[in-house]
Amino acid sequence: MKKVLFLTTELHKPFGGLFRFAIEFIPAWKSLLLEKETDFEPVIFSLKDPLTEPGDLILSEDFKKFMEREPKVKIYEGTRGGEKAYFIEALLDENEKNEFHKMLWEKYRIKSDKTTNWGYYHTLNAFWKYVPMVAKEYQAIKEKFTLIDAQDWLAFPAGFLAKEELQIPLLCRFHSGEFGRSLGNPDLESPPLRIETASLMEADYIQGVSCSEAKYEVFKLLPLVQELVKELKPIRSEEWFNSQLEKQRKYEQFLLLESEDLELITNNIAGIPNGISLESWMQVNKQMIKNGRQVLKKMLPGKEYYIIFEGRTEYRKGLNQLLEAYSLLKRNDTALIIFSVMSKEEEQQFQNKINSLGIGESTMIYEGWINEEMKKSIFCAADIITLPSLYEPFGLVTLEGLAADLACEMNGVTGPTVVVGDTGGMHEVIKNGVNGFKVPMEEDLFMLNPRYLADIISLIINEPEIRKKVSVGGSERVKSHSFEWHTVCKNIFSMYEKTIDGCGEECKVVKE
Template identity: 50%
Template sequence: MYVVYLVTELYKPVGGLYRYTDSLIRAWNEALSNGKTNIEPIVIGVKDPKQPLADLQQSERFKEFIEENEGVNVYEARRGGRTCYFIEGKVPDISFFHYILWERYRIKSHKSSKWKYYTDTLSPFWYWAPRVIRFLMEKEGIKVKCIDAQDWLAFPAGFLARDELEIPLNCRLHSGEYGRSLGNPDLDAAPVWIEAASLVFSDYVQGVSINETIFEITHLMPLRDIIVEDVKERKGVFWYGYQKLKERKIENFLIYEPREELVMLMDVVGGMPNGIHLNEWDKITKKDILNGKKMLKRMMPDKKGFIFFIGRPDYRKGLDFLLEAFSKILPEHPETGLVIASSMNEEEFDRYSKIIERLSIKESTYILDKWLEDDEKKSLFCASDIIALPSLYEPFGIVALEGLAADYACEKNGTTGPVVVCGNTGGMDEIIKSGVSGFEVPINNFKIDPDILAHIFEDIFTKRGLRKKISKNGAKRVQSKHFRWDYILEKVFEVYDKAVRNFESLKRSSAY
């Protein structure tokens, strides 16, 4: 038995989708080798025609499929210890295909079709993925239990495969349009409508934290209602009745408290966290931590305390608020330095350099304008006093979990780890217990009060014993079973079972 796992960001090791997939598949491989499951994943990704092949090679498994179908290639490469497949192709009639997406699922492609990635990369992936799955089912006789589609970027491929091949579908929300747009999504573009369609045309929707799932679904429900009303005449009275029942079940998720910390899997919607491989942090030594301290000292030799920020130079990451908060504590703490680890283009570097200059914090701020290797990042995390992650929106916040893992590594080496300071958004609000395992700064209207953030920094640097207490608690927190990938995999399998039950229930009701 197989699960087809659809994901778009698997070409290179960058981004949350890649990291999630890599970690989940590694845990899945271990479960298979230990005999804990007989379900195997078939991972299907996308090859952007603008990108070089890199480590991708023509797939022998799909040689016959490629020969039979003009305008498509399937490549393969190892990801997460497994052979994964990458689709590159063209849609024979792109306008008609976009019409089909509108007619069936109310996906608005008109504006988005002006985006080359939408037409040249995503649309071919959506068009060809169901055909690739059909090929495997017919030529190899494999049985597919469920399709698992990652984010709006893959959902339409899941919708089409579900309808054409009659396979249950789970749609996993990693990062929603309402959050990414800070509450103002483009309602004339496809992404937000694809997300809303997942609440109609999939059998289960799962988010990467309870908070994120509640936030996105609450905002998507009015759009879901529009889609249901729009297509009810074509789909029929039984289907419409099923959708009204489904609506009540979605509402139950929004109004009931979770029975278990961090995990809430109800009838048709659920939320649960990402995980972390702590065995990688077990390898951290005192020498690694010392190397991190040396790196920080080389950046700012006269500083004794360090606040470390890592993330994209994106307003949503809260860097503007962080700089202002830092300027407020610097007069009382001139021995403190702020390190910004962020790969910036020329325009972004110039913008933040001007803000730093205006706030008079240039001598105490260092922009580490590069992509950090994993070992460098771990050492710098462990060597810092504070890891500042004041994101205005974060669906899960794996970096906050890595901050707690740094506490774990430091405590194992007999030293004090960093204090994670984050915005109380999405999964970070669930990961961090404010004042216990880190600190959360309140977010109001997608904004942070720099005075409150400065207050938190002030407490960390001045209250004796606070950092030691939080480091110990952070180390305990990250060892929770809810962040173990083997446990998360068990819950993922529960999601698949729920998707199958919902799909079969729909078919029995004559509403399919």
């Protein structure tokens, strides 16, 4: 078996995109392993925050001797996605932290100057430092690793250091990027941006969760990478510099290519979508849909059409634009329900905006996430599901909206219409008037005009035949082979092979 060191930081608590990705990806991976369709096997390393309770985690017997030698480190284990996962908990004292920050600067030009009051960054520092040591211990007591798969900037530095320590290739997966998260205006000195820049230099393979996301981040980061490589040339070697020039040439080639549909896979970079498990959606019945409608009517009685938003409240999710668009509808038969988790201060701010727009009687904020079964019922019962994001690398809610179409069509009813911002992966998934609607956006400006969104909502409400057509289209789109987790896994395994084949001299141990 080829052991893959799978690095992710967000597995302790059951929320967030990285958690969702892992707990759906890993079971599909394991099923293919059992069916002998791959010889890659995951070994999961994640982070345990010292400030949180262990919960379901227990101290790992596998690393008992290691913890005796390294009393500052605790290694827990738990089950995630049906697979054992190891959780590293550690803290660095002030001197260790300063030394580590110095090393990050010298090797990768990662600046940590602005992180004095950023406690979680220091927790990440300890994780990054100890991952190579724990991985080396794993190799001593169990088996050698073949490659590293690191999730997002939060885990990339651990991947950089583990690659150097273990002399194995590294794949870095962008679930989002700082240029997008900052809506095109990042702090050029920030650790996330510096880390993402270094990843294009250090990784043997780069993957984005959509073709659009991969291209956007590479296009934006490439000039920064070119400057970084020039700066480090005197410290490294001429051979290294030339290999970096070749890597940059391949990145530029990737930017010129187009995908036939949803995947674009080359020798050192790829854009492929995440998947969705449809089995539970296909078990939705008419009673569940009816129950969902009753819940919506109980929340805001006397309405004929229900628009829902489910997601975080950060600005790039487009909730402000949705509220403004909804206020432009001026319809008494339509309700807007927002499902989100927010602080009391955030909730009050949004409530004030709702009141100032004059939509208080037909708009409701439901504070807190709903369980998966109720979520399916509500999604299927809604008329419109909105995800008007200004930046969205992929957009899982989009797929869930299309899955609700599938569930409804299987029960002989019209499903919800999915409306998204025309950005990132949603640009590739949704086709206007076929399986949903995209709100036009000016490229690279991250601006969504509420009037356009209001016009689309009005069109959907006023044209029932369009809703029926789009529901059928959505149910077909979500069944695409590209969204099957087994397909996603096989694409990733293909990337693993390319990662091994394309790694440099520092990974020659694996090649041999």
